[in-house]
Amino acid sequence: MFCKSFSKLLIFCILATAALYVSCSNPNDDVVPWTEVRVRINTLDAKYIDLQNINSRVVIKNQGYGGNGIIVYRSSEAIFNAFDCTCTYEQSDTCAVIPDEGNIAGAVCPVCGSKFELVNCGMPTSGKAKHSLKSYRVSYNEPILRIFN
């Protein structure tokens, strides 16, 4: 009995760990210049408390390329996706996407109007941008979320 429960727990831990390190990796990420990212946030902090809920997102300010910010989307208990807010149309430090009010899993550039799907590796869905948002790796050890290159 103990062995069976332990095996199930072990398998769960392995799968959960694997899920945490799954990140969107696509060749289009290169359009946003590399910037070292090492962010650690506490999801119980009032600024990030929304991340306690599945299907939620927050913007971590002054991080990523040009300090444009990082947008984090939580799609399940264990899966978070983190993207540089830099719009991939111009890759400027003055063009940053914001949460799309019409789509909980979306982001939109307020300047060019490009829209991106956070649940689908930051892919552009409309507008001038043709490249996905730059993604970062994440690990989650409740309540601490780490975002890094």
Ligand code: FES
């Ligand atoms: S990039 Fe400058 S507008 Fe979206």
